[in-house]
Amino acid sequence: MIDTDLPRVLVVEDDPQLLAMLGGLLTEEGYQVDIAADGQQGLHLGLTREYDVMLFDRGLPAIDGLDLLTRLRVRGIVTPMLILSALANPADRVAGLDAGAEDYLGKPFDVAELLARLRALRRRHLDVARSLPVLKGRLELDSRCVVVADTAAVVRLSERECDLLATLASRPGVVFSRKQLLAIVFDDAESPVVVDTYVHYLRRKLGRTVIDTVRGRGYELGRGG
Template sequence: MLLVEDEAELAQMVAELLAEEGYAVDVAADGHSGLHHGLTRDYDVVVLDRGLPAVEGLDLLNRLRRSGITTPVLVLSALGNPADRVAGLDAGAEDYLAKPFDIDELLARLRALRRRHLDRARQMPVGQARLDLDAREVCTAGGRVALSQRECDLLATLAARPRQVFSRDDLLVLAFPEAENPVVVDTYVHYLRRKLGRTVVETVRGRGYRVGTPAP
């Protein structure tokens, strides 16, 4: 979980409570570091204050959504009137809780967000198709295409951040942590293209790969 909160005492208290509930918590004290964490690491849930230094909370949320980050966000803010809540939800938040808040309610809302996130994460969009992680299949208009575990891992890594270009070294670490030679990335890109069409993985010259669209 990522907690973006500039009030140090509150951040420490909430982080400790969340740790007691079994969450691994990263704390960011301003919008700039929160944005960096959100763009470079994977989280189940983000808890986000609005009145942040450097980058305001809803601006941070907008930037995450524009970058293709779909992690559910709960806004936790002293701005709690109906117009503020509407602004937060319209910016892309899944939930909004006003300060002061009841800790049991916060924990219950986070559990609900995490459950929904994990359920959705088993079905990932790949263009107009969907990747079923449990069945290791891509469901297209033309039917279902079975993948190996490694093919599935590679496609899931790319699909999780659809606008991001991954270098071969990045994909080696993220999708093939047990491998040492980055050639394995090229090999499995070839396998995916052979099964799903050349457009399923795009090559960005000089930079790496990003997810594309499977053949219909």
């Protein structure tokens, strides 16, 4: 059974061994992974499903990676995209970024760097919203504060508190496991206990109902019930 609460990534790569490796790696990292072996299939998936991030090779059959990227952008797809390619000289990188990619990583690549770049892309994409509704009012990402609706009081958050609350507020109704939140928000930490600690900090500042605990599964943005 597929867990639809997981962040979703589309991987388009024509090397079957690399495609299988990326699919397994990202699944282990807490992503729901869709894979495509050519640009045509990648285009279909990119237009018909919603993703948190997309990962493309350049030298794809049917539709080249840059052409695929351009077609998705022209049709209004704003999902952050990373190109992973053996074509990695400065001119190639410039071409990829000019075509609309947010990031470009050459092959061969370091797995830890790839995962860090994907996390960074998701965070930057989230920041575009600048302001997100939460139970107590609105989370303002630029100033890292919550403006409380009833009183207009301002509650200031630390960087990690803001990142955690923003992750939950970006997908209300979605339950995030402690492992997912550890990977998304606390990528330099090893123990999921840090997630519980920051949930406690946020509840202390904003009230216990700002984050709901879903027993046996994880945390979600508070619903006020």
